[in-house]
Amino acid sequence: MSEIKQKAKRAKEITYDLATISTEEKDRALVTMAKQLEQDTDLILNANAKDITNGKEQGFSDTLLDRLTLTRERIADMADGLRQVATLTDPIGEVLQEIQRPNGLKIEQKRVPLGVIGIIYEARPNVTVDAAGLCLKAGNAVLLRGSSSAIHSNQVIVHSLQQALEGIGFIKEAIQLIEDTSRESATELFTLTEYLDVLIPRGGASLIKAVVENASVPVLETGVGNCHIYIDETANFDMASTITINAKTQRPSVCNAAETLLIHRKWANKNLSSLLDQLKKHKVDLFGEEELLKWDPDVTVAKHKDWAEEYLDLKIAIKLVDSTKEAIAHIRTYGTHHSEAIISESAQNVTAFLNGIDAAAVYHNASTRFTDGFEFGFGAEIGISTQKLHARGPMGLEALTSTKYMIFGEGQIKS
Amino acid sequence: MSEIKQKAKRAKEITYDLATISTEEKDRALVTMAKQLEQDTDLILNANAKDITNGKEQGFSDTLLDRLTLTRERIADMADGLRQVATLTDPIGEVLQEIQRPNGLKIEQKRVPLGVIGIIYEARPNVTVDAAGLCLKAGNAVLLRGSSSAIHSNQVIVHSLQQALEGIGFIKEAIQLIEDTSRESATELFTLTEYLDVLIPRGGASLIKAVVENASVPVLETGVGNCHIYIDETANFDMASTITINAKTQRPSVCNAAETLLIHRKWANKNLSSLLDQLKKHKVDLFGEEELLKWDPDVTVAKHKDWAEEYLDLKIAIKLVDSTKEAIAHIRTYGTHHSEAIISESAQNVTAFLNGIDAAAVYHNASTRFTDGFEFGFGAEIGISTQKLHARGPMGLEALTSTKYMIFGEGQIKS
Numbered sequence: 141m142s143e144i145k146q147k148a149k150r151a152k153e154i155t156y157d158l159a160t161i162s163t164e165e166k167d168r169a170l171v172t173m174a175k176q177l178e179q180d181t182d183l184i185l186n187a188n189a190k191d192i193t194n195g196k197e198q199g200f201s202d203t204l205l206d207r208l209t210l211t212r213e214r215i216a217d218m219a220d221g222l223r224q225v226a227t228l229t230d231p232i233g234e235v236l237q238e239i240q241r242p243n244g245l246k247i248e249q250k251r252v253p254l255g256v257i258g259i260i261y262e263a264r265p266n267v268t269v270d271a272a273g274l275c276l277k278a279g280n281a282v283l284l285r286g287s288s289s290a291i292h293s294n295q296v297i298v299h300s301l302q303q304a305l306e307g308i309g310f311i312k313e314a315i316q317l318i319e320d321t322s323r324e325s326a327t328e329l330f331t332l333t334e335y336l337d338v339l340i341p342r343g344g345a346s347l348i349k350a351v352v353e354n355a356s357v358p359v360l361e362t363g364v365g366n367c368h369i370y371i372d373e374t375a376n377f378d379m380a381s382t383i384t385i386n387a388k389t390q391r392p393s394v395c396n397a398a399e400t401l402l403i404h405r406k407w408a409n410k411n412l413s414s415l416l417d418q419l420k421k422h423k424v425d426l427f428g429e430e431e432l433l434k435w436d437p438d439v440t441v442a443k444h445k446d447w448a449e450e451y452l453d454l455k456i457a458i459k460l461v462d463s464t465k466e467a468i469a470h471i472r473t474y475g476t477h478h479s480e481a482i483i484s485e486s487a488q489n490v491t492a493f494l495n496g497i498d499a500a501a502v503y504h505n506a507s508t509r510f511t512d513g514f515e516f517g518f519g520a521e522i523g524i525s526t527q528k529l530h531a532r533g534p535m536g537l538e539a540l541t542s543t544k545y546m547i548f549g550e551g552q553i554k555s
Numbered sequence: 556m557s558e559i560k561q562k563a564k565r566a567k568e569i570t571y572d573l574a575t576i577s578t579e580e581k582d583r584a585l586v587t588m589a590k591q592l593e594q595d596t597d598l599i600l601n602a603n604a605k606d607i608t609n610g611k612e613q614g615f616s617d618t619l620l621d622r623l624t625l626t627r628e629r630i631a632d633m634a635d636g637l638r639q640v641a642t643l644t645d646p647i648g649e650v651l652q653e654i655q656r657p658n659g660l661k662i663e664q665k666r667v668p669l670g671v672i673g674i675i676y677e678a679r680p681n682v683t684v685d686a687a688g689l690c691l692k693a694g695n696a697v698l699l700r701g702s703s704s705a706i707h708s709n710q711v712i713v714h715s716l717q718q719a720l721e722g723i724g725f726i727k728e729a730i731q732l733i734e735d736t737s738r739e740s741a742t743e744l745f746t747l748t749e750y751l752d753v754l755i756p757r758g759g760a761s762l763i764k765a766v767v768e769n770a771s772v773p774v775l776e777t778g779v780g781n782c783h784i785y786i787d788e789t790a791n792f793d794m795a796s797t798i799t800i801n802a803k804t805q806r807p808s809v810c811n812a813a814e815t816l817l818i819h820r821k822w823a824n825k826n827l828s829s830l831l832d833q834l835k836k837h838k839v840d841l842f843g844e845e846e847l848l849k850w851d852p853d854v855t856v857a858k859h860k861d862w863a864e865e866y867l868d869l870k871i872a873i874k875l876v877d878s879t880k881e882a883i884a885h886i887r888t889y890g891t892h893h894s895e896a897i898i899s900e901s902a903q904n905v906t907a908f909l910n911g912i913d914a915a916a917v918y919h920n921a922s923t924r925f926t927d928g929f930e931f932g933f934g935a936e937i938g939i940s941t942q943k944l945h946a947r948g949p950m951g952l953e954a955l956t957s958t959k960y961m962i963f964g965e966g967q968i969k970s
Contacts, residue, residue, distance in 0.1 A: 156887070160910055239932055245921060247931060254943050255913065333767065337943050352748065353771045358944045379966040386968035472571070494961050495575055498670070506660060506964025515969070516662060516960075517654055528669050528752050528957035529773045530945040542943035545931070546909050549921025551794040553801035554930070 144283075144328050147316045148335035151256040151281035154311050158279050159253050161310075163230040166277055169310045170226040174219040176304035177269065180296065181215050187296040188265065195289055203393070207263045208290055218269040221520060225273040228519045231537045232279045246548040251541050253279035255337035258329055259522075260285045260351060262343035265293040271342070272301055272315045274522050278540035281314050283336070285329055288321035295319065330355040337542075342523055345450060360530060360539070362523030365395035365478035366450045367508045370467040370493065372484030373404040377411050379505060380483040381418050387481070387507045389422045393452045395524060396479050396511040400447065400457045402467045408435070408460050419456065428458040447474045464489040468496045475499060477526045479508040500526055500533040559698075559743050562731045563750035566671040566696035569726050573694050574668050576725075578645040581692055584725045585641040589634035591719035592684065595711065596630050602711040603680065610704055618808070622678045623705055633684040636935060640688040643934045646952045647694045661963040666956050668694035670752035673744055674937075675700045675766060677758035680708040686757070687716055687730045689937050693955035696729050698751070700744055703736035710734065745770040752957075757938055760865060775945060775954070777938030780810035780893035781865045782923045785882040785908065787899030788819040792826050794920060795898045796833050802896070802922045804837045808867045810939060811894050811926040815862065815872045817882045823850070823875050834871065843873040862889045879904040883911045890914060892941045894923040915941055915948040 141149075177184070188210040195205055237249040257280045259271045268284055275282035286294045298317040305312040318325060329339065333356050340360045341351040351359055369387055371380045387398035403412065416436045419426060426432070427442040439458070446457040447470070461467045464482075471480055481503035482493040494502045501511045511534060513521025518536035525531045531539035556564075592599070603625040610620055652664040672695045674686045683699055690697035701709045713732040720727040733740060744754065748771050755775045756766040766774055784802055786795045802813035818827065831841060831851045841847070842857040854873070861872040862885070876882045879897075886895055896918035897908040909917045916926045926949060928936025933951035940946045946954035 156911055156913070241930070241932060245925060245930075249948075252913075331768075353746075356768045358774070358942060360944070376966075382966060382968055390969050496571055498571070498667075499959070501960040501962060503962045504964060506962055506967040507969050509969035510660060510962060510967070511960075515656070517656060527773060529775070532958050533664075533960050543947050544914070545916040545926075545948050547916060547918045547921055547925060549919060551791075551797065552921040552925070553797055554805050554922050554924035 142325075142328060143320050144318055144325055145332070145335075147283060147313075147318065148256065148332050150313050151283055151316060152335040154313055155253065155255045155281055157311060158281055158314055159232070161279065163232075165310065166230065166279070167226040168308060169276060169305055170222045170273055172308050173273070173301050173304040174222040176300050176307075177215060177219045177222070177297070180300040181212060184210060184215055184293065184296050184300065185212070187292040190292040191290050200289070204263055204289075208265070208293075210265055210293060214266065218266050221270055222273045225277050225520055228277060228537060230277065231541050236543060243552050244550060245552050248546045248548075249543050250546060251538075252544045254540055254542050256281045256283065256335055257540065258283045258285065258332075258336050258339045258357065260326065260329065260339060260341050260343075260347070262287050262347060263289050265290045265297060267342055268294050268297050268317075269301070270520065271340075271522060272298075274520060274537060275540060276314055278537045280540055281316070283316055283318055283329070285318040285326065286321070291319065291321055327354065330357060333357050340522060360523070360525055360535065361527040362525055362535070363395045363478070364450055364476045364526060365397070365524070366399050366448060366474060366476045367396060367479045368400045368402055368467075368471050368475060368481070369398045369508065370402040370461075370464070370471070370480070370482045371404060371407055372464060372482055372486060372489050373406045374485040374489070375404075375407055375483040376485060377414070380407075380411075381415055383481070383483055383505070383507050384415065385418055385422055387509055388419070388424055388456050389454065390507075390509055392454050394509075395450075396508050397452070398456065398481075398508055399449065399451050400459065400474070402459050402461050402470055404467075405460045405462055423454050425455045426458060427455060429460070431460065432458060450476070464492050468493060471497055478524065479503065479511040481506065481508050500524065557740075557743060558735050559733055559740055560747065560750075562698060562728075562733065563671065563747050565728050566698055566731060567750040569728055570668065570670045570696055572726060573696055573729055574647070576694065578647075580725065581645065581694070582641040583723060584691060584720055585637045585688055587723050588688070588716050588719040589637040591715050591722075592630060592634045592637070592712070595715040596627060599625060599630055599708065599711050599715065600627070602707040605707040606705050613704075615704070619678055619704075623680070623708075625680055625708060629681065633681050636685055637688045640692050640935055643692065643952060645692065646956050651958060658967050659965060660967050663961045663963075664958050665961060666953075667959045669955055669957050671696045671698065671750055672955065673698045673700065673747075673751050673754040673772065675741065675744065675754060675756050675758075675762070677702045677762060678704050680705045680712060682757055683709050683712050683732070684716070685935065686755075686937060687713075689935060689952060690955060691729055693952045695955055696731070698731055698733055698744070700733040700741065701736070706734065706736055742769065745772060748772050755937060775938070775940055775950065776942040777940055777950070778810045778893070779865055779891045779941065780812070780939070781814050781863060781889060781891045782811060782894045783815045783817055783882075783886050783890060783896070784813045784923065785817040785876075785879070785886070785895070785897045786819060786822055787879060787897055787901060787904050788821045789900040789904070790819075790822055790898040791900065792829070795822075795826070796830055798896070798898055798920070798922050799830065800833055800837055802924055803834070803839055803871050804869065805922075805924055807869050809924075810865070811923050812867070813871065813896075813923055814864065814866050815874065815889070817874050817876050817885055819882075820875045820877055838869050840870045841873060842870060844875070846875065847873060865891070879907050883908060886912055893939065894918065894926040896921065896923050915939065
C-alpha cells in the first residue's frame with residue numbers, strides 16, 4: 141500500500157474518535173502544539189535552512205524564497221495562530237435546526253466534522269501549521285501535502301506537532317504529512333474518494349486548476365483573485381484614489397489585491413491624470429488601451445491577456461468604460477468571482493453593480509483588501525472560496541464542517 | 556459550437572437576469588407551467604407512447620418501463636408538484652448575516668441563486684418537471700439532460716414548459732433540454748466549468764459514480780442508499796418487526812428503503828424465527844450467513860457482495876452481531892452514508908450508534924423511509940445528498956442557492 145493510501149486509511153479510521161473529542165481537549169492540543177513549535181524553533185530553522193539552500197541551488201525567485209523562509213518571528217506567529225484558533229468557538233455539536241413533526245418524530249440537524257481533509261499547497265511552510273490547527277479544532281483529520289521545496293521544514297514541523305499531541309494522549313495521526321511529493325502522489329490524492337471527504341488546494345492558479353480538473357474527491361476551490369475596482373462617473377476623487385492605491389499597493393501579492401481598474405470616461409476626463417500620478421508615485425506600472433497614452437506616456441499598451449491577469453505585483457490594468465453596464469460586462473468576462481468594488485455616489489449604479497456582479501464579495505466605497513476571515517470578524521481562515529457550493533468567501537471553521545440529521549422516534553413508520 | 560455548449564452559454568448569460576426576478580413572477584411562471592402541462596396532456600401521452608414502444612422493442616424490464624410510463628394521473632401529479640413549489644418560501648434575497656465591523660464597514664451575507672444547474676438523469680420523465688420547477692423557483696437556469704429512452708416525452712414536456720414561460724414574457728431558456736443524449740454529450744457536460752455551476756446526477760449507482768469520477772464541474776452527489784437497520788439486544792419485538800417490515804416493503808425501489816438487517820445475537824435467539832416469518836409473509840427474500848439456516852431453511856447463503864448491495868427490491872441481507880460496536884463497524888464498511896437506524900431501549904447503545912455512524916440521517920426507533928424532503932417538512936426536494944459538502948440529506952430549495960457578501964463602506968481602506 142502506498143504511503144498516501146496508508147495514511148489516508150488511518151485518517152479515516154480515526155475520524156470517528158476525533159468527532160467526539162471535547163472542545164477542552166482540542167484546545168489543550170492546540171496550545172500544546174504552539175508551545176512545542178516554540179521549543180523546536182532551532183530544529184525548524186535548521187530544516188528550513190536546508191530547503192532554502194536547495195531552493196537557491198534550483199534558482200528560485202526572491203518571491204518564492206521569501207515564501208519559503210521561516211524566521212524566529214514567523215515561527216512565533218505560527219504558534220500564536222494556534223493559540224488564537226484555541227480561542228475560537230467550537231462549531232462541532234451545534235444544533236442548527238430542531239424540527240418537531242406532526243407524527244411525533246423529533247429531527248435535530250447537528251454540526252459534525254467533515255472527516256478527512258486533504259490540503260495540497262505550495263512553498264509556504266506556515267500553511268502546514270495554520271491548516272493543521274483549523275482542521276483539528278473542527279474535529280477533522282488532516283493530510284498535508286506540501287511542496288517538495290519545503291519538505292524538510294514540513295517534516296520537522298509535523299513531527300513537532302505530532303509530538304505535542306502524543307505528549308497529551310491525543311491521537312497523533314490527526315495531523316499527517318504526505319512525504320512523497322511526486323506528481324504521482326498528487327494524482328493519487330485526487331482520486332482517494334474512499335478515504336478523503338474534501339481536498340483544499342492552497343496556492344497559485346495552476347495548482348488550483350490542476351486540482352479542479354483532475355480530482356474526483358470534492359474540492360473547495362480557493363483563491364484566484366482578478367479583482368476589479370470600478371470608478372463610476374459620480375465617484376469622489378479622494379475616495380477613489382485612496383481606495384485604488386490601497387487595494388493595489390498595500391500588499392500586492394495577495395488574492396484580494398486589485399488587478400484591474402475600470403474608469404468611467406467622464407470621470408477620467410476630469411481626474412485620470414491625477415490618479416495616474418498617484419499610482420506612479422506608489423511605483424505601480426500602468427497597462428492600458430492605447431488611448432490612455434493621451435493621459436500618460438508611461439502607460440504600456442495592454443495585451444488581451446492583461447485583462448485576465450492576476451499580477452500579484454505592482455502592476456495594474458486600466459480600461460475606460462462608458463457606463464456601469466459596460467463595467468459589469470467586463471467583470472463578467474474577466475473576473476474570477478472573488479472581490480469586486482464600485483466607487484460611486486449614485487445609488488442606482490451601486491445597486492446595479494452589487495446585484496449584477498457574481499462574486500464572493502462585492503464592495504461599495506471600500507477596498508477589496510477586506511475579503512479576509514479576520515477582517516470579516518470570523519477569525520483565522522483556511523482560504524477564500526471562489527466557488528458557489530458549500531462555502532463562498534472567507535472560510536473559517538464552519539467551512540470545515542458538515543451536518544447530520546438525528547431523528548428520534550417511538551416506533552414511527554411511513555404510511 | 557455543440558448543442559450543449561450553445562445552450563450552456565445561453566443559460567449563463569441569463570443567470571444575471573434570473574437572479575433578480577421577483578418571487579411573484581417566478582410563482583406565476585410555475586402556475587402557468589402547471590396549467591400548460593395539463594393542457595398538453597394528450598401531446599405528452601402521445602410522445603410518451605413512442606418512448607414506451609421503443610423501450611419494449613429494446614427489451615426494457617418491467618421496472619424500467621414503469622419508470623418511463625406517464626399516465627393522466629402522473630401528469631396531473633407533476634402539475635400539482637409545480638403548484639406546490641410555487642407555495643414554498645423563496646430563499647433568494649434572504650439576509651443570512653448582518654455584521655457591523657468596528658471600522659464602520661457593514662457586511663451583509665445574502666442568499667443568491669447558484670446560477671446554471673445541470674441535471675443528468677435516467678428514464679423518469681417526471682424528473683424533468685420536478686427539477687425544472689425547483690431550479691426556477693431558486694432563480695437558476697437549468698440544463699436538463701435526460702436519457703435517450705425518454706427523449707420524446709422530455710422534448711414535448713420541455714416544449715410545453717417553455718411555451719408557458721414565453722406566454723407570460725418569462726425568459727424561456729431558464730429551462731432547456733439537451734437533446735443530444737449521446738455518451739459524448741454527457742462527457743462534454745461534465746467538463747463545462749466555464750458555464751455550469753453544479754451538476755446533479757439523479758439515478759442509479761453507476762450513473763452517480765460516472766459523474767463523480769469524471770466531472771470537473773462541482774457535483775452534488777445524491778442517492779445511493781444501502782440503508783441498515785440494527786436491532787439491538789434491548790429492542791422491543793413489535794417495534795423492531797414493524798419498522799423492519801415498513802423500511803423494507805413499503806416501497807422497496809427507493810433509496811431510503813432498508814437493504815440490510817443487523818441483529819444482536821441475544822435478540823435473535825429469542826425473536827429471529829418470528830421476524831423471519833413476518834418478512835416471508837411480506838414476500839421478502841432472505842439472504843444471510845450460513846448460521847441463519849438454523850433459524851430458517853429458506854435463507855439463501857449471502858455472498859460477500861450482498862452486504863454492499865442496494866437491492867431496491869423485496870430482498871434483505873441479514874447478519875447477526877455480538878455488539879452495537881460490531882454493528883457500527885459493519886455499517887462503516889458497507890454503508891453509503893444515507894440513512895441508518897437503531898432499534899433499541901438502551902440509551903447508551905443509542906448514543907454510541909447515533910454518534911458513531913457517519914450518515915446523512917441516523918434514526919432511533921423509526922423507519923429509514925422518513926429521509927425525504929416532505930417528511931422532514933421542507934417540501935419538494937431535488938434529491939437526497941449523501942456527500943458532506945454544501946448539503947447533506949434531503950435537498951430542498953436552499954440547496955440550490957449560494958451566498959454573496961455585500962460590503963458597504965464610506966471609503967474604508969486596509970491599514
